[in-house]
Amino acid sequence: MLSAQITGWGKCLPPAVLTNDDLTHLMDTSDEWIRTRTGIGERRISHVSTSTMATVAAKHALACAGLSGEDIDMIILASATPDTLVPNIAATVQAEIGANCAAFDINAACSGFLYALGLATAQIRSGQNRRVLIIGAERLSFYVNWTLRDTAVLFGDAAGAVIVEAVEQSEPTGVLAYAMHNDPSGREHLRVQGFGSDLDRLSPEATEFFLDFNGREIFKRAIAGMGALSQQVLEQAGVSKEEVDLVVPHQANVRIIDTLVAKMGLPAEKAFVNIEHHGNTSAATIPMALCDALEQGRIHPGDTLLSCAFGAGLTSAAALIKWGPRTTPLGHSDAELPPCDKTGLELVADVAAHQRRKAEGN
Ligand SMILES: CC(C)(COP(=O)(O)OP(=O)(O)OC[C@H]1O[C@@H](n2cnc3c(N)ncnc32)[C@H](O)[C@@H]1OP(=O)(O)O)[C@@H](O)C(=O)NCCC(=O)NCCS
Numbered sequence: 125m126l127s128a129q130i131t132g133w134g135k136c137l138p139p140a141v142l143t144n145d146d147l148t149h150l151m152d153t154s155d156e157w158i159r160t161r162t163g164i165g166e167r168r169i170s171h172v173s174t175s176t177m178a179t180v181a182a183k184h185a186l187a188c189a190g191l192s193g194e195d196i197d198m199i200i201l202a203s204a205t206p207d208t209l210v211p212n213i214a215a216t217v218q219a220e221i222g223a224n225c226a227a228f229d230i231n232a233a234c235s236g237f238l239y240a241l242g243l244a245t246a247q248i249r250s251g252q253n254r255r256v257l258i259i260g261a262e263r264l265s266f267y268v269n270w271t272l273r274d275t276a277v278l279f280g281d282a283a284g285a286v287i288v289e290a291v292e293q294s295e296p297t298g299v300l301a302y303a304m305h306n307d308p309s310g311r312e313h314l315r316v317q318g319f320g321s322d323l324d325r326l327s328p329e330a331t332e333f334f335l336d337f338n339g340r341e342i343f344k345r346a347i348a349g350m351g352a353l354s355q356q357v358l359e360q361a362g363v364s365k366e367e368v369d370l371v372v373p374h375q376a377n378v379r380i381i382d383t384l385v386a387k388m389g390l391p392a393e394k395a396f397v398n399i400e401h402h403g404n405t406s407a408a409t410i411p412m413a414l415c416d417a418l419e420q421g422r423i424h425p426g427d428t429l430l431s432c433a434f435g436a437g438l439t440s441a442a443a444l445i446k447w448g449p450r451t452t453p454l455g456h457s458d459a460e461l462p463p464c465d466k467t468g469l470e471l472v473a474d475v476a477a478h479q480r481r482k483a484e485g486n
Pocket of ligand 1: 342
């Protein structure tokens with residue numbers, strides 16, 4: 125039986141930190157409100173492009189799996205914030221790692237990584253490809269309007285990557301089941317306004333795009349969507365919720381995670397939470413969480429992981445994964461981002477001032 129197993133993992137965190145206290149210089153908010161309502165303490169702001177972060181994460185994942193770029197059959201890059209729409213940025217990563225294969229981007233917002241994992245699993249199970257590099261990479265700070273306190277405090281920049289490889293085993297292993305869904309009735313509830321090919325290029329507003337959402341509506345739908353697809357993958361694989369060792373959910377709000385696991389009847393300790401230091405990094409959250417969970421010894425050989433996500437679209441996705449025999453890297457890469465000589469606050473200050481002037485009508 126051909127199974128799709130995660131054999132390499134890597135992440136990239138840009139160095140500049142934007143703390144909750146920093147945000148109080150930009151808007152009427154407080155560390156106490158952000159921590160208690162979201163679980164977030166700080167987030168990273170990238171000084172480089174999404175594809176640069178993606179490349180660093182990919183190089184770490186390759187080294188972890190003991191592979192090089194030439195070994196990869198396909199690259200799927202999930203991002204809602206690619207540095208270029210044409211060409212896709214999977215191509216940029218491909219050039220950097222020296223791969224000779226198919227490469228494309230997908231946009232399923234925060235569910236993008238799990239959508240990519242589902243696509244990679246189908247490729248591997250069909251025998252079409254043996255080694256797929258999946259990356260979730262986001263520079264969400266690009267979309268943030270720093271005058272909107274309900275959205276601006278939530279998002280951060282990062283990238284995470286995994287290698288999914290074909291393994292032959294008599295018992296199912298790796299990705300046991302996956303599910304993807306989209307609820308178009310909610311597509312207006314979470315969107316980047318004013319950015320895309322239908323914008324009027326002659327309008328003075330043409331560059332005034334920003335991310336906006338209906339937070340309460342998303343909150344409710346996130347729990348329902350992730351809960352339904354989690355149940356679906358458990359049923360597909362014939363695995364009971366008691367057999368799940370770790371839940372690796374999308375990191376949008378710690379209260380969404382707490383409510384999700386409580387509704388599923390699972391103990392809160394079974395959920396992996398790393399939102400405090402990263403915020404919501406959309407498609408990067410789950411590969412980043414896998415890396416952090418492995419570093420912290422929260423994943424053991426043979427563990428059953430349930431991962432689920434929710435995002436603009438409104439997309440949702442889940443995967444049930446039987447982890448392989450290895451939880452330590454086979455090798456290490458020295459790939460890193462170029463140094464950054466600015467703080468997180470300095471990186472966003474000019475855009476924030478411009479947005480404030482616009483909001484005040486100047
Ligand atoms: C956005 C979110 C954190 C808001 O939390 P909430 O508990 O629903 O808060 P509310 O929107 O009800 O706002 C409560 C109050 O806090 C205020 N508030 C909002 N953001 C604030 C901030 N950053 N600092 C201080 N106060 C803030 C509101 O203005 C409101 O004040 P009011 O009662 O005087 O009107 C929460 O709804 C959420 O996480 N939603 C989903 C996020 C999402 O869509 N993520 C992306 C998709 S994965």
